[in-house]
Amino acid sequence: MDRTPRPGDFYRHFKNKMYQVIAVAVHSETGEEMVVYQALYGTFGIYVRPLPMFISEVDKEKYPEAKQKYRFEKVDMVSLKPEENVCIQKMEIKAEDRAEGSLQSQADLSPDRCLHENKNLLAFLDAGTYHEKLEVLEERKDHFSPEELLAICEIMEIGRPDSEPEEKYYAVKRYLELQHKYEGARLR
Numbered sequence: 007m008d009r010t011p012r013p014g015d016f017y018r019h020f021k022n023k024m025y026q027v028i029a030v031a032v033h034s035e036t037g038e039e040m041v042v043y044q045a046l047y048g049t050f051g052i053y054v055r056p057l058p059m060f061i062s063e064v065d066k067e068k069y070p071e072a073k074q075k076y077r078f079e080k081v082d083m084v085s086l087k088p089e090e091n092v093c094i095q096k097m098e099i100k101a102e103d104r105a106e107g108s109l110q111s112q113a114d115l116s117p118d119r120c121l122h123e124n125k126n127l128l129a130f131l132d133a134g135t136y137h138e139k140l141e142v143l144e145e146r147k148d149h150f151s152p153e154e155l156l157a158i159c160e161i162m163e164i165g166r167p168d169s170e171p172e173e174k175y176y177a178v179k180r181y182l183e184l185q186h187k188y189e190g191a192r193l194r
Contacts, residue, residue, distance in 0.1 A: 009061045009076070009080075010030065010057070010061070011027040011030060011041055011043075011060065011061075011078075011080070012027065012030075013027055013028060013029050013030075014026065014027065014132065015027045015080055016046075016080070016081045016082075017043070017078040017079060017080055017081060018074070018078070018079050018081050019077065019078055020064045020069065020072045020073070020074040020076070020077055020078075020079075023045065023046075023047055024045075024046040024047065024081070025043045025044060025045055025046060025053075025078070026043060026044050026046060026131070027041060027042070027043045028042040028043055028044055028052065029041075029042045030042070030057060031054070038056055038057075039056070039057040040054050040055065040056055040057060041054065041055050041056075041057055041060040042054050043055070043060075046128070049160075050157070050160075050161055059077070060077065060078055061076065061077070061078070062076065062077050063075055063076055063077070064076065064077055126142075126146045126149050126150050126151070126154050127150075127154040127157055127158065129142050129146065130142045130143065130146075130154075130158060131161075135186075135189070136182050136185040136186040136189055137186050137189075139182050140179070140182040140183065140186055143175070143178060143179055143182065144179070147175065150171070150175065152171040152174075155171050155174040155175055155178070156174065158174070158178055159174050159177065159178060162178065162181060164177050164178065164181050165177035165178070
């Protein structure tokens with residue numbers, strides 16, 4: 007069975023963190039295949055790992071408690087059941103935010119949220135073009151959580167982190183409309 011990841015595929019690491027594959031690249035000096043993938047938690051960092059290591063089995067001697075066979079296992083987002091324990095961590099909360107009491111409740115300190123609660127964010131991230139992202143944003147306007155809107159703003163490097171969710175929504179919408187307009191004009 008070919009376990010080579012494809013761009014856009016979702017994978018669960020054996021430590022229960024979620025990632026999305028961006029590409030399988032080739033190292034320019036060695037010719038080694040490398041998997042480029044993005045974390046779906048924290049600051050959404052982008053990482054690279056040799057393909058053989060990405061698709062390797064978990065070292066059961068080093069990690070005897072690991073439940074997965076492979077280091078990274080593909081997750082089918084469509085058939086994912088809400089009760090499955092696949093989580094995306096919330097955006098990291100800065101210590102000064104905790105100290106200032108700007109968090110609304112103790113629930114804001116929860117280290118992770120289940121993936122089924124972040125389907126709007128994932129749908130947005132999966133959209134390929136600015137037009138598709140705008141469609142997802144408009145279709146799900148009332149369903150985005152404040153955390154999802156914050157994540158989108160941080161990923162796109164727009165808006166103010168301290169703004170209200172509605173302001174973030176409209177900042178993202180204006181940005182996407184502008185990008186879509188520019189993208190359309192460039193093709194003419």
